[in-house]
Amino acid sequence: MNEDKFNRSMAKQKTHVDASIAAASNEQSLIVLLTGDGKGKSTSGFGMVMRALGHGQRVAVVQFIKGTQSSGEEVLLKQHFPEIPFFQMATGFTWDNQNHAADKAAAQHTWSIACKLLGDPTLDVLLLDELTYMLSFKFLDEQEVLQALRERSPKLSVIVTGRGGGTGLRELADTVSDVKNLKHAFESGIKARPGIDF
Amino acid sequence: MNEDKFNRSMAKQKTHVDASIAAASNEQSLIVLLTGDGKGKSTSGFGMVMRALGHGQRVAVVQFIKGTQSSGEEVLLKQHFPEIPFFQMATGFTWDNQNHAADKAAAQHTWSIACKLLGDPTLDVLLLDELTYMLSFKFLDEQEVLQALRERSPKLSVIVTGRGGGTGLRELADTVSDVKNLKHAFESGIKARPGIDF
Numbered sequence: 001m002n003e004d005k006f007n008r009s010m011a012k013q014k015t016h017v018d019a020s021i022a023a024a025s026n027e028q029s030l031i032v033l034l035t036g037d038g039k040g041k042s043t044s045g046f047g048m049v050m051r052a053l054g055h056g057q058r059v060a061v062v063q064f065i066k067g068t069q070s071s072g073e074e075v076l077l078k079q080h081f082p083e084i085p086f087f088q089m090a091t092g093f094t095w096d097n098q099n100h101a102a103d104k105a106a107a108q109h110t111w112s113i114a115c116k117l118l119g120d121p122t123l124d125v126l127l128l129d130e131l132t133y134m135l136s137f138k139f140l141d142e143q144e145v146l147q148a149l150r151e152r153s154p155k156l157s158v159i160v161t162g163r164g165g166g167t168g169l170r171e172l173a174d175t176v177s178d179v180k181n182l183k184h185a186f187e188s189g190i191k192a193r194p195g196i197d198f
Numbered sequence: 199m200n201e202d203k204f205n206r207s208m209a210k211q212k213t214h215v216d217a218s219i220a221a222a223s224n225e226q227s228l229i230v231l232l233t234g235d236g237k238g239k240s241t242s243g244f245g246m247v248m249r250a251l252g253h254g255q256r257v258a259v260v261q262f263i264k265g266t267q268s269s270g271e272e273v274l275l276k277q278h279f280p281e282i283p284f285f286q287m288a289t290g291f292t293w294d295n296q297n298h299a300a301d302k303a304a305a306q307h308t309w310s311i312a313c314k315l316l317g318d319p320t321l322d323v324l325l326l327d328e329l330t331y332m333l334s335f336k337f338l339d340e341q342e343v344l345q346a347l348r349e350r351s352p353k354l355s356v357i358v359t360g361r362g363g364g365t366g367l368r369e370l371a372d373t374v375s376d377v378k379n380l381k382h383a384f385e386s387g388i389k390a391r392p393g394i395d396f
Contacts, residue, residue, distance in 0.1 A: 034238050183368075184373050
């Protein structure tokens with residue numbers, strides 16, 4: 001395809017997408033699933049948290065896997081928006097089979113907090129960061145999770161991030177993006193960088 | 199693959215990735231490219247802006263395409279972080295061939311601002327939101343853009359978002375994610391939602 005053809009094709013596509021967006025008139029809350037092996041799932045979740053805060057909405061964050069380093073998004077939210085409910089799974093999740101029971105208990109405790117937030121009629125946006133791994137590892141019951149998402153407070157939009165998560169979650173979600181890793185800096189020996197990677 | 203096998207495979211993969219990340223020791227700034235047709239490119243860029251702000255870093259934002267609605271991220275940054283350089287392309291970009299000359303001039307003016315920020319030695323993170331379209335439409339010279347990115351201030355990490363962008367940008371970037379649309383709410387007639395879509 002030559003450049004002109006490409007440009008016309010892109011413009012046409014954009015016009016088509018804009019028309020579909022304009023025609024969409026159904027006001028309802030959403031479930032957004034950001035999955036795949038590439039960089040940008042959690043950061044996208046936090047970008048939506050930022051959007052919602054900008055609109056004066058009420059948001060909450062539950063992180064099912066916490067890294068060892070304190071993340072920038074955590075520091076920012078706690079410093080500038082201390083009123084936001086922000087929970088992290090208590091034990092360092094280890095991917096270590098020997099701690100399976102402890103990990104499962106921690107996941108279930110964290111899920112019970114998420115469930116309360118799912119039923120909170122004052123909330124607009126809830127980020128369930130890295131929830132999918134809890135499903136992949138069977139720390140949480142898939143049907144229970146899907147039911148709680150379905151029966152959430154009607155105005156609450158939920159963002160779920162993490163690889164995998166199963167077809168049930170994918171079917172339930174209104175918007176699903178598969179973030180594919182084409183290249184990652186660490187593969188070239190570049191160290192994880194504050195502000196970008198955590 | 200059964201569940202156990204899947205779990206072991208995921209844990210192994212995670213261990214491998216963790217080891218690669220731990221072994222990566224090269225401290226250098228990055229170019230991150232978030233491309234593809236799915237939801238989550240700009241939001242991921244703003245999530246990294248949030249991360250960087252949490253670490254007390256200096257950030258700047260240049261948006262090459264501005265929607266008609268005021269976005270949550272714009273309101274949030276202007277209210278809570280008024281010191282952040284935040285620029286938007288002045289004309290509403292229309293994808294309309296009749297305004298080609300005006301769009302091109304606007305793109306080039308916006309790029310001149312981006313160039314100054316690329317050379318600012320005090321900045322840590324610069325988000326060039328939707329820059330790729332300026333390249334696809336030949337509003338900017340690809341080689342000039344690549345050179346400015348290469349010759350940026352050494353400590354500055356740059357995040358570029360948008361569909362396409364060409365192989366030159368993809369090769370230059372250290373981290374590239376292709377955000378694939380598996381499903382989008384507007385395809386089901388659900389209206390764009392504040393806090394999620396803008």
